[in-house]
Amino acid sequence: MKPAPTAPPRRFYAPPAAFKGGVVLLDPEETHHLLRVLRLGKGARVQVFDGQGRNFAALVQEADPQGALLQVLEELAPWGESPLDLTLGIGLAKGEALDAVVRQATEMGVKLLVPFTSERSEQISPERAARRQRRWQRLAQESLKSCRRSSLPMIGELQDFSGVLAAPEVMKIIFWEEERGRGLKDLLGQSPPASVRVLIGPEGGFSPGETAQARDAGFQVVSLGPRCLKVATAAMAALALIQYAWGDLA
Numbered sequence: 549m550k551p552a553p554t555a556p557p558r559r560f561y562a563p564p565a566a567f568k569g570g571v572v573l574l575d576p577e578e579t580h581h582l583l584r585v586l587r588l589g590k591g592a593r594v595q596v597f598d599g600q601g602r603n604f605a606a607l608v609q610e611a612d613p614q615g616a617l618l619q620v621l622e623e624l625a626p627w628g629e630s631p632l633d634l635t636l637g638i639g640l641a642k643g644e645a646l647d648a649v650v651r652q653a654t655e656m657g658v659k660l661l662v663p664f665t666s667e668r669s670e671q672i673s674p675e676r677a678a679r680r681q682r683r684w685q686r687l688a689q690e691s692l693k694s695c696r697r698s699s700l701p702m703i704g705e706l707q708d709f710s711g712v713l714a715a716p717e718v719m720k721i722i723f724w725e726e727e728r729g730r731g732l733k734d735l736l737g738q739s740p741p742a743s744v745r746v747l748i749g750p751e752g753g754f755s756p757g758e759t760a761q762a763r764d765a766g767f768q769v770v771s772l773g774p775r776c777l778k779v780a781t782a783a784m785a786a787l788a789l790i791q792y793a794w795g796d797l798a
Contacts (some may be wrong), residue, residue: 557605558586559595559693560618561700564602572596572606572618579616582608594618599692601626625794628697630657632795633743637712638661639750640669640780648780650684654691654701656787657795661688664712675750677706693721709758713765717745720767723786724749724759725752727771732786735768740767744790748783 560582564573574582574596582588592608596618603624635708636658637647646663653661661684665671672680684703692700719741720733747762751778755760763769772785791797 550617556696557593558582558588559597559696561599561689564598564600564617567620568570571609572604572620574616574618576614578768579613582616583611583613586674587658588625589697590779593621595624596620597692597698599689601629601699603698605626619676626698628695628785629699630655630659630791630795632657632740632754632791633717634658634787634790634795635660635662635715635717635743636744636783637664637745637747638783639663639748639754639779640672640706641750642670645751645779646680647687649783650687650703651691652780652784653787654697655686655695655770656699656791656797658701658785658787659699660702660704662668662707663711664707664709666709666750666758671707672705675692681705709761712747713762713767715745715765715767717743719740719744720747720762720765721745721790722747722754722759722762722767722769723772723782724754724761724769725771726753726756727769729772730768732770732772732789735770736789740794746786748786751779 551773560578562574566573585657590611592607594606596606605621606618607621608616609619609663641664681703688701698772772782
């Protein structure tokens with residue numbers, strides 16, 4: 549009889565500065581998850597990652613509620629990163645719509661996520677934008693633990709539309725629900741580019757003037773089909789198709 553498969557070790561995040569002299573100190577939030585949620589204690593074997601591609605096997609050495617101390621046992625090979633350098637620009641939407649986008653983009657291997665304002669997007673103060681950015685960074689950390697990536701996606705500061713158009717990527721794509729002549733499938737037969745920037749509009753979509761501005765900036769204007777999709781749905785569909793064609797999905 550084959551032995552029952554063992555569950556993979558639980559993963560925890562710690563920034564590079566928390567690694568010192570063969571040990572790593574978890575912050576109170578990660579410690580709470582280790583001690584109170586997962587009920588792990590001294591002697592438990594876990595994994596810890598620094599969000600910059602480094603993964604480690606570790607042992608819980610001290611289970612202090614203010615900060616669990618882990619002994620690093622060995623460095624593990626990195627895993628879970630897409631070969632495609634993929635950036636997602638997302639129009640600022642109301643409510644928690646972008647929370648779902650951040651989680652899904654992390655799972656889909658996005659390297660950089662840039663929120664932006666446009667003619668039809670929500671407009672918020674710099675202070676509120678900074679609070680949202682911090683929240684999205686936490687959500688990306690949580691998603692990274694469950695999807696088993698090695699590197700955290702960068703969450704950029706809020707930009708205006710002209711700023712998000714200033715893109716260094718080889719392939720630049722903007723999705724517009726009013727585009728009738730060209731769909732994404734017309735691009736996906738090309739050889740995989742080294743880098744891609746994808747722009748998804750806010751709940752009201754892009755204006756014709758913004759689409760023209762993007763085209764002048766070198767973006768390919770395409771649609772995702774005849775139906776009008778919610779922001780999170782459009783982002784997930786676009787990322788999945790692009791990673792399937794040019795990345796490592798399936």
